[in-house]
Amino acid sequence: xxxxxxxxxxxxxxxxxxxxxxxxxxxxxxxxxxxxxxxxxxxxxxxxxxxxxxxxxxxxxxxxxxxxxxxxxxxxxxxxxxxxxxxxxxxxxxxxxxxxxxxxxxxxxxxxxxxxxxxxxxxxxxxxxxxxxxxxxxxxxxxxxxxxxxxxxxxxxxxxxxxxxxxxxxxxxxxxxxxxxxxxxxxxxxxxxxxxxxxxxxxxxxxxxxxxxxxxxxxxxxxxxxxxxxxxxxxxxxxxxxxxxxxxxxxxxxxxxxxxxxxxxxxxxxxxxxxxxxxxxxxxxxxxxxxxxxxxxxxxxxxxxxxxxx
Amino acid sequence: xxxxxxxxxxxxxxxxxxxxxxxxxxxxxxxxxxxxxxxxxxxxxxxxxxxxxxxxxxxxxxxxxxxxxxxxxxxxxxxxxxxxxxxxxxxxxxxxxxxxxxxxxxxxxxxxxxxxxxxxxxxxxxxxxxxxxxxxxxxxxxxxxxxxxxxxxxxxxxxxxxxxxxxxxxxxxxxxxxxxxxxxxxxxxxxxxxxxxxxxxxxxxxxxxxxxxxxxxxxxxxxxxxxxxxxxxxxxxxxxxxxxxxxxxxxxxxxxxxxxxxxxxxxxxxxxxxxxxxxxxxxxxxxxxxxxxxxxxxxxxxxxxxxxxxxxxxxxxxxxxxxxxxxxxxxxxxxxxxxxxxx
Numbered sequence: 166x167x168x169x170x171x172x173x174x175x176x177x178x179x180x181x182x183x184x185x186x187x188x189x190x191x192x193x194x195x196x197x198x199x200x201x202x203x204x205x206x207x208x209x210x211x212x213x214x215x216x217x218x219x220x221x222x223x224x225x226x227x228x229x230x231x232x233x234x235x236x237x238x239x240x241x242x243x244x245x246x247x248x249x250x251x252x253x254x255x256x257x258x259x260x261x262x263x264x265x266x267x268x269x270x271x272x273x274x275x276x277x278x279x280x281x282x283x284x285x286x287x288x289x290x291x292x293x294x295x296x297x298x299x300x301x302x303x304x305x306x307x308x309x310x311x312x313x314x315x316x317x318x319x320x321x322x323x324x325x326x327x328x329x330x331x332x333x334x335x336x337x338x339x340x341x342x343x344x345x346x347x348x349x350x351x352x353x354x355x356x357x358x359x360x361x362x363x364x365x366x367x368x369x370x371x372x373x374x375x376x377x378x379x380x381x382x383x384x385x386x387x388x389x390x391x392x393x394x395x396x397x398x399x400x401x402x403x404x405x406x407x408x409x410x411x412x413x414x415x416x417x418x419x420x421x422x423x424x425x426x427x428x429x430x431x432x433x434x435x436x437x438x439x440x441x442x443x444x445x446x447x448x449x450x451x452x453x454x455x456x457x458x459x460x461x462x463x464x465x466x467x468x469x470x471x472x473x474x475x
Numbered sequence: 476x477x478x479x480x481x482x483x484x485x486x487x488x489x490x491x492x493x494x495x496x497x498x499x500x501x502x503x504x505x506x507x508x509x510x511x512x513x514x515x516x517x518x519x520x521x522x523x524x525x526x527x528x529x530x531x532x533x534x535x536x537x538x539x540x541x542x543x544x545x546x547x548x549x550x551x552x553x554x555x556x557x558x559x560x561x562x563x564x565x566x567x568x569x570x571x572x573x574x575x576x577x578x579x580x581x582x583x584x585x586x587x588x589x590x591x592x593x594x595x596x597x598x599x600x601x602x603x604x605x606x607x608x609x610x611x612x613x614x615x616x617x618x619x620x621x622x623x624x625x626x627x628x629x630x631x632x633x634x635x636x637x638x639x640x641x642x643x644x645x646x647x648x649x650x651x652x653x654x655x656x657x658x659x660x661x662x663x664x665x666x667x668x669x670x671x672x673x674x675x676x677x678x679x680x681x682x683x684x685x686x687x688x689x690x691x692x693x694x695x696x697x698x699x700x701x702x703x704x705x706x707x708x709x710x711x712x713x714x715x716x717x718x719x720x721x722x723x724x725x726x727x728x729x730x731x732x733x734x735x736x737x738x739x740x741x742x743x744x745x746x747x748x749x750x751x752x753x754x755x756x757x758x759x760x761x762x763x764x765x766x767x768x769x770x771x772x773x774x775x776x777x778x779x780x781x782x783x784x785x786x787x788x789x790x791x792x793x794x795x796x797x798x799x800x801x802x803x804x805x806x807x808x809x810x811x812x813x814x815x816x817x818x
Contacts, residue, residue, distance in 0.1 A: 188669075317779060
C-alpha cells in the first residue's frame with residue numbers, strides 16, 4: 166500500500182512539474198511583456214530586463230520560475246490591477262471559490278445519494294423513472310444553461326433569491342449558484358449509486374439478510390447502501406473537474422468574486438500571470454483530488470488493494 | 476411430479492429392454508416449437524434494442540429535426556447571418572404560424588408596427604439587427620461540425636492509440652500508458668483554455684484543443700477491449716495462419732469492439748459540443764460576425780432582462796442538442812451491452 170501511494174505521489178509530482186513547464190513555455194511565447202506599454206527606449210528595456218532577470222538563459226529562468234512558483238509567487242499582474250502581486254489578487258478570491266465548490270459538491274452529493282437510493286430501491290416504478298429523468302437532464306444540460314434559467318426565473322421573474330453575489334450575505338446570495346453548480350454532481354451520483362445499488366441488492370449476502378428476516382429498510386441501509394456508497398467515491402475526481410469548469414461560467418453569471426470569474430476576466434484582458442496562477446491552482450487541485458480518491462479507495466475497499474498489487 | 480402420477484412402473488437400468496423405448500413422433504406442443512429464430516447480426520440486434528428505447532428514439536428524432544433546420548434554416552430565412560439591418564435592432568420574435576406565442580410584441584407594444592417593419596423575423600433580431608433565426612442555425616451548424624470532428628478524433632487517435640498500446644503490450648504499453656496518465660493528469664479545462672489562448676481563437680484552434688484530450692477515454696476503452704480479445708482462440712488461429720499484427724487488429728479485433736467504439740464516440744459528442752459552447756461563453760470562441768450557440772448565449776445573457784428572446788432560442792437549441800445526444804448515447808450503450816445497463 167505504501168509503495169502504491171509513493172508511486173502515485175511520484176507521478177503526481179511529475180505531472181505538476183510538466184504543467185509548470187507548459188505554463189512557463191506559455192509565458193515565454195505569449196505576446197506582450199510587463200514593459201510593453203510604457204514609452205521606453207531599447208536601452209531602458211534592456212536595463213529593466215536585466216533588473217528582472219529576463220535576459221538569463223532559458224533553463225535558468227525556468228528554475229527561477231519553478232522556485233518562485235512553489236513559493237506561491239507568480240509575478241505581477243499586467244492588466245487587471247497593474248503591478249499588483251498576482252498572489253495578492255488570487256488568494257482572497259480562492260476562498261470564495263472553494264466555499265462555493267464545497268457547497269455545490271456537498272449539496273449535489275446529498276441530493277444524489279437521496280435520489281440514488283430512491284431510484285435504486287424502487288426499480289422500474291414511477292419514483293425510479295422520475296429520478297432517472299432528473300439524472301439524465303442533470304448530466305446533459307450545461308450548468309450555465311441551468312444558471313441562466315434559474316437566475317431568470319427565481320431571480321428576476323419571481324425574485325426570491327439574489328441574482329448577484331453580495332459580500333455581506335455570502336450564503337444567501339450563493340443559493341442559486343450552488344444549485345446550478347450541484348446539478349451535475351447530483352445527477353452523476355444518482356446514476357452511479359443506482360447502478361451500484363441494483364447490483365448490490367442482487368447479491369447473495371442481501372438474499373441471506375432477507376432470509377434472516379430483516380426489514381427492508383434495515384437491509385437497504387445496513388447492508389446494501391454502505392457497499393454501494395464505496396464505489397461512488399471513485400467518481401469524485403470527474404465531479405471536481407466539472408465543478409471547476411462550471412465555476413468559471415457560474416461565477417461570471419452571478420458576478421461572484423472567485424478565481425473562476427477572475428480567470429475569465431484575465432483571459433479576456435490577456436493577463437497571463439493571473440492565467441498561469443489560476444490554471445496552476447486548478448491543476449494541483451485536480452491532481453490532489455485524483456490522488457486522494459485513488460488512495461482512499463484502496464483504503465476503503467480491500468479488494469482494490471489486492472488487485473492493484475500494492 | 477409426485478410418484479403417484481408417474482405413469483410407468485420404475486425399472487432399474489439393467490432391466491430395461493428395447494421395447495421400453497418407443498418413438499412418440501413429433502408432439503405438437505407449443506413448448507416444443509422451434510426456439511431458434513432467423514440469425515441477425517450484432518449490429519442489427521443492437522439497432523432493434525435501440526428502437527425499443529423510447530427516450531433514445533425521441534432523442535434521435537429531435538436531433539434529426541435540429542439537423543434538418545441547421546441545414547436548411549439559413550437557406551430559407553432569406554437573410555445572411557452577417558446582414559445588418561440598421562435601426563431594426565433587438566426586434567422581438569414574430570412567427571405568423573405561432574402568433575399566440577411570438578407576435579412581435581414586447582411588453583405589450585407591437586414593435587414591428589411601431590418601427591414599420593414588414594418582414595417577419597421568426598426569432599427576432601440581435602443588437603445589430605441581424606436575423607437571429609439565421610444566426611441560431613448557423614451556430615447549430617458549428618455545433619454539428621464540432622460533433623463530427625469529435626467523432627473523427629475519437630476514431631482516428633483514440634482507437635489507434637488504444638489498439639497499439641493494448642496489442643503490443645510490454646514496454647510499448649508501459650510508455651504509452653504513462654504518457655496518457657500525464658496528459659490525463661492535466662485538467663481538460665486548463666489544456667483547452669491555454670491552447671486557445673496561445674493560438675488565435677477560431678474553429679481550427681477549438682478543434683485542435685479538443686484533439687489534445689478528447690481521445691483519451693476512447694483509447695482506454697479500446698485498450699482494455701484489445702487486451703481481452705487478443706488472448707482468444709480466433710486471434711491465435713489468425714496468427715497461426717500467418718496474419719500480421721495489423722491484419723489481426725483490423726480483421727479480428729476491430730469488428731468485435733465496434734459496438735463499444737460507437738458508444739464511446741456517442742458520449743464524446745455532447746462533451747465536445749459542451750466545450751465549444753463553454754469556450755464561446757467564456758469569450759474564447761469564434762470571432763464576430765460568426766455565430767456559435769455559445770457566443771449567442773453569451774451575447775443574449777448580457778441583455779437577458781430586456782430582450783429575453785436573444786437568450787431563449789440558442790439556449791433551447793443547445794439544451795436540446797446536449798440532452799438528445801446524451802439520450803442517444805445512453806440508448807446505444809444499453810443496446811450494445813444490455814448487462815451494463817444504467818451507468
